Structure formats: structure tokens, C-alpha cells
């Protein structure tokens with residue numbers, strides 16, 4: 001069962017895999033060189049096209065890993081991290097960090113100009129479950145924030161990436177192998193605001209020539225704290241497995257959702273941003289990794305921890321949201337237009353998550369080095 005992934009340093013595990021096993025869903029071999037695809041991309045980027053990136057909401061679940069990878073690829077000064085909260089003393093992967101409220105358009109301008117930024121990655125958002133608890137704030141952050149970002153991108157001729165989500169689909173959407181262009185009609189404020197972001201970004205592209213790009217992510221699995229979404233259980237389950245050997249799941253055992261491992265998510269953003277505009281037949285694409293139910297992820301964990309138990313206490317809010325989302329995404333157009341491909345299947349993700357969390361727990365007890373980059 002143990003794969004070569006566990007030979008690698010934490011950084012190598014966190015950024016890619018050297019697993020010898022294959023992605024069960026797509027039958028692909030995982031590359032032996034864990035950072036190879038990222039190194040290759042960095043080396044093939046002409047000096048005058050090197051990104052200098054500002055990430056909004058960079059202290060959230062997805063921002064930190066992406067910032068670390070960008071620094072690895074393009075150098076320490078290639079990333080400006082921003083958010084609205086104070087950095088904790090133990091967050092030692094946070095560098096070149098500044099306060100930036102995306103509701104303040106002038107402050108975004110200032111950060112772009114002062115940081116000599118050419119690429120804006122807009123991660124600030126309220127996710128599906130927390131959005132339902134504060135609709136006015138979700139509207140402000142997710143809609144007003146996007147408007148501000150697109151205006152700034154227009155003014156400074158920036159490349160701008162704004163992620164979308166499976167949450168941009170709804171119960172009327174075909175739920176299996178959901179295509180890029182289909183009925184959407186989401187039923188959460190998060191989904192409504194993401195459809196708005198997709199359409200407004202595409203409008204700014206056609207009307208003003210803004211280089212807007214968006215990917216509809218599935219639930220992302222990472223060893224960083226999730227921000228209050230419906231797919232968060234797929235992260236908590238690993239922490240609970242290692243702490244208590246038991247997870248109480250808020251979704252039904254057979255609720256199938258599409259997911260993706262963090263490093264594949266980072267790769268999708270970086271390769272998409274690096275694609276030439278001429279390669280893109282659309283500005284908003286589906287991307288995905290693999291789909292599973294709570295029962296199936298529990299079975300995957302049991303391959304590594306045979307005594308692991310899962311029980312169920314359903315959260316009606318999150319269950320209703322999950323029931324309105326696709327069970328699997330079709331990302332064939334991303335695969336053919338700009339050669340998107342995921343490297344991780346369910347078991348590879350499980351193995352790496354367990355290794356990362358074990359390392360994190362050892363570090364908390366002072367039993368492992370603090371530095372994460374070997």
C-alpha cells in the first residue's frame with residue numbers, strides 16, 4: 001500500500017506526488033518527478049512573461065499552497081499575498097503579506113501599482129454554507145468584490161483569474177458528467193454570485209478585452225483549513241481519522257460529489273494562466289479530479305487505517321446544497337484546449353493527506369522540524 005510519495009519531503013508531498021499507483025478513475029500513471037510539471041512550466045516561461053501575482057483572500061484554504069508554488073517557480077518576489085486578517089505566528093509560509101479589503105477598490109489599485117503586479121488571482125469569497133448564513137455579506141464580498149476586481153483589471157491591463165465552482169450549477173443541471181455549457185440555475189447565494197462572476201468576467205473580456213479566466217473547481221481537498229463550504233467534510237474526515245479514529249459526517253453515506261487534490265488545483269490555475277489566449281475556446285472551464293461518496297472515502301481511509309469508523313448526523317442545510325450539485329464534471333474541453341490533466345486519484349489523495357496531517361501533528365508536539373520546505 002505504501003507508495004513512493006512517503007519518501008518525499010513535506011513540500012514535495014504537498015505540491016505533487018511520486019506515487020507509483022495510478023489514478024483509478026482515469027487510468028493514468030502519476031509522474032515519478034513530483035515537481036517536474038511545475039519546474040518545466042517555470043523554465044519554459046519567457047522572462048518578460050513571468051507572472052507577478054497578487055492573490056486576494058490568500059490566507060484561505062487555497063491561497064497559501066498556490067503562493068508557495070508560485071514562489072518556488074518564479075522566485076520570492078513573484079507573489080503579493082493579501083487578506084483581511086492578521087497572520088498568526090505559526091503561519092510561517094506567509095510572505096510579502098499586506099492587508100487588502102476587496103471592497104475598497106482604491107486600495108486594490110494601490111496594491112497593484114505598488115506591487116508592479118501583472119496577474120490578479122481573486123480568491124476572496126464567502127463559500128456555500130457560510131454564504132447562506134449571511135446573504136448581505138455574501139452579496140457584498142462575492143459580487144461587489146468581483147466588480148471591483150474586474151474594474152481594476154481593466155484599468156491596469158491585468159490577467160485576472162476568478163475561480164468558479166460546482167456550486168454554480170443547480171438541481172436542474174444534468175448531475176452526471178456535467179458539461180461546461182448547460183442549465184445552471186443554482187439555489188445558493190454562493191452559486192448565484194459565482195454565475196454572476198462568470199458572466200461579468202466574460203462580459204469584461206468581450207466588451208473591454210480584459211484577459212479574464214475562470215475554472216469551475218469541484219471540492220478541493222488540502223491539509224489547510226477550509227472556509228465553510230459543503231465539501232469541507234472531505235478534509236475534516238482526515239483530521240478526525242488521525243485524532244479520534246472516527247468521523248461524524250454531515251452528508252448522507254451515498255452523496256456523491258466531484259473533488260480534486262490541492263496540488264492538482266494549483267496546477268490547474270498555473271497551467272491555465274500560462275496558456276496562450278489563442279488556445280482558449282472559452283473563458284470559463286470545468287476542471288475535476290475524481291468523485292466519491294462519504295462511504296467511499298471512508299473505505300479509502302480504511303486501506304491505511306483499518307479501524308477507522310464513520311457515522312452520520314445529517315446537516316439539512318449542507319445536504320440540500322450537496323443534493324443540488326453535480327455528482328461528476330466533464331472537463332474534456334479543458335483537457336483538449338490547454339492540456340489540463342489531474343495527477344491524483346482518491347487513494348493517492350488519502351495517502352498524502354494522512355502523511356501531511358501526521359507531520360502537522362508531530363510538529364505541534366515539537367517532534368518534527370518547523371521548516372516545511374526541504
Ligand SMILES: NC(=O)c1ccc[n+]([C@@H]2O[C@H](COP(=O)([O-])OP(=O)(O)OC[C@H]3O[C@@H](n4cnc5c(N)ncnc54)[C@H](O)[C@@H]3O)[C@@H](O)[C@H]2O)c1
Pocket residue numbers: 056057058059060061062063082083084085100101102103122123124125126127141163164165166216217218219220221225226227228229231
Ligand atoms: N475550497 C474549495 O473547495 C473551492 C471549490 C471551488 C471554488 N473555490 C473558490 O476558490 C476561492 C478560494 O477558496 P478558499 O477555499 O480558499 O476560500 P476560503 O473561505 O478558505 O478563503 C477566502 C478568504 O477570503 C477572505 N476574505 C473575506 N472577505 C474578504 C474581503 N472583504 N477582502 C479580502 N479578503 C476577504 C477571507 O479572510 C478568507 O481568507 C473562492 O473564490 C472559492 O469560491 C473553492
Ligand SMILES: C[C@@H](O)[C@H](N)C(=O)O
Pocket residue numbers: 127128129164165166167190217218219220228229230231232
Ligand atoms: C465546492 C466549493 O465551492 C466549496 N468547497 C463549497 O463547498 O462551498
